[in-house]
Amino acid sequence: MESVTQVCGTAAMSIDGVKYNIVDTPGIFDTQKVTDDVLKEIANAVKKCAYGVKAILFVFEAKRFTDEQKNVLDGIRRFLGEEATNYIIAVFSHATKAQIQDRAIMRKAWNQPVRSFIQDIDNRWGIAPNSDYFPPDDPVHKARLGEIMAFISGMRGVYTTDQLEKSRKEQEEIRRQREEEEKRIKQEYEEKLKETAKKESEEAYKQKIEDLRQEFRAKQEEEEKLRRKEREEAEERFKKTIESIQTENRMQRQQDENLRRAEREAAEERYMKSIEMMRQEHKEQQERAETMFNNKIQEEERRRDRDEKDRREERKQAEETYRSRIEEAEKNLKNRENNETMRLMKEMQDREKKANLEYAKQIEDLRKKNALSQQELEKAKKKGCFSLDTKVQLANGKFIEMEKLQVGDRICSNVRNGELEISEVYLIAHLGHFDHSLSMTNIEFTRSDGQKGQIRTTPTHCIFREDLSILYAQDVVPGVTKILLLDETNELTPVVVDNLITDEDTGYISFYTRAGTVIANNVLCSCYDDCPQSQTLMDLVFAPIRLWTKVFPSNHRQEELHPYAKTLEHIYFNWLINGKRLLGLS
Template sequence: MSIDGIKYNIVDTPGIFDTQKVTDDVLKEIANAVKKCAYGVKAILFVFEARRFTDEQKNVLEGIRRFLGEEAINYIIAVFSHATKTQIRDRNVMRQAWNSPVRSFIQDIDNRWGIAPNSDYFPPDDPVHKARLGEIMAFISGMRGVYTTDQLEKSRKEQEEIRRQGEEEEKKIKQEYEEKLKETAKKESEKAYNQKIEDLRKEFRAKQEEEEKLRRKEKEDADEQFRKSIESIQTENRMQREQDEDLRRKEREAAEERHMKSLEMMRQDHKEQQERAETMLNQRIQEEERRRERDEEARREERKQAEEDYRSRIEEVEKNLKNRENNETTRLMKELQD
């Protein structure tokens, strides 16, 4: 394959994703493919179906990345195959179909991904076919440097060192575990002895507790007897106090009854005095009213007599005036006759 006038060889390693985990055979095949490239590997294309990308496949990719080393991530390009016609035409449709493992993987490889154009949908001379293929070629030509066998060897040594350290750590853990078993056996023996001592101590403590319980029971019985005696005395005192209180209550009731009778007699006397005073007051009021009536009657008689005297004088004056008028009239008539 030629890109920008530069010829590239394509080395295919089919069947990697047919397994659910990274095996030594898979890693050996990848190592052989890298070694075939004398001038180094320009790009590492991971091709997988667009319809499926599982967590197991992601784990395979992670295993391969660890095998190739962290530097290899700069040369990885993801290529989706078996895409639908719509996905091939529009990269956004493909991007929307990604699940979480795909997004995580694409992000890890710095968003370098492309779509393998399907000639059944878009022939080689179709613009879409050329665009999708051109995108992959652009990623390849844009790679800086190459991935070499030295980097692979360095990564393998690092992996071997990690494996060796892991084995040593595992050996150390196993040795510590065996030492711990021996220590545990020793502790078990000591534990049995200590358990026997502890059992004797428990037996002694149980005996002491039993004796203490017996002494406590005797003390409780004595305390109970004393409490009952105190309660009996308190009951007798309470009954005596109740009798005394009953006697005092009866005396108070008798005194209160006598006092109430005395108060009742005093109230009765006071009531009778009030009634007598009211009677005398009413009599005085009646006498005063009769006196006022007599005075009023006398004044009415005086006014009546005065009115009669006044009318008599008026009548007398009128009579005199009338007589005078008659006399004057008679005199005038007499003068006229003369």
């Protein structure tokens, strides 16, 4: 809407005897914005007031005060400068009768922009009286005009052209800065547009690359799906093949298990047969020994009978000779009859006495031999093997005393190519303490590092020489015999025995490893005692019990000798004693 007033008009009025010129500016609130022409007209009006402007009245309708009007007021205020705010008075026109009559009603009708503007001008506002509601002589009319005049006359100082020029210069500077800012913003905007275009181009390129990558990935995924499908099919075929092989393996294992069971049963049967044969052989040997002993007795009795018969014959012959001699003596020498008779009788008595003594001695010797055989056998049964404090090395490297050994323990038994051989303890023949002292052989030696060592066994326990043959501990010769000693490099080194001492002990243990050997106190020893001095032969003799304990592990850990070892020793000592008898060595 175009403003009604385009140029300024003037009029004179008097307030409290003071003359004022009223300058009517163009209707700035009738336009949508503040134009340069309006501002120029306002500036001319201010310049016409040579003595300055006492008050600046902003007149606007009470019914309409929009954001556009507030923007116009702000534009005028910026044009006039901040100092002009001290001279502005707001005047509301076209008010209702109630609003003219009561200022409070007018105040309630204000919106937020109006309240903000009134506060900015220090609450200087008035209402233009409407003559249609209140004539000029009406008190309300006079009161409203009086309020406006009071604000005008109460103003201190005036708004001058210098202040206007100062404000205009400031506005020009602000405008210049704003133009420069707009130019800078425009330049930045153009650069930003270029940058945006560049980024869009790069984004388009990246998007194209990404599309190609996605296409490539999709192609790869498709190929991967094909490969996965082929792999799954191959895995399925492989699983079927594996299942087929596993089925065949199960069948084969079942067949092998049946075969092993049959072999085990056959081995057990053979073992039982061998045990039965050994028992039968032992029984037969006992019977043969008893038969031989009885035959000896019978032979001695027959020999005694023969001797007795011979003596009777000799006596008879002697008597006949005596009689003949007596008769002859009676015929020849009666004087010598008595002496010759006495001599012959004494000779016969001496022969008979000598024959009886010889027979009694032979009988006593046979009895002593039989008793000695039984004593040797009982003594052999009571012999031990190692002393209980002898140490062995377990598979984990720990050293323990033999007293703590258990069936199933894996211990160091030999050395091959610098590696320790580990063997299982499959049988503890007997273990405990005698109620009497047991003769022990203490073999002393010196290690390669200069430390002294020893090993204590029964006298007839077997140990290894440097040539891997075995001999009894009691047969070791100090300074001559070399035994095999385990050194720090896990090698068996020949060491000369320093000394051989016989002492006594009550503790004993006898056990067997599957290798038949053991490294005790670092000395290579055989597990066998009181036996033929052949490691191979003894390994063969103990083969049945090694096989048996693989199937049926032994839990024997008693003072009494294990039945198998007892049977072997009984057979061996019977053979040994009978062999001595047959050879005439006893």
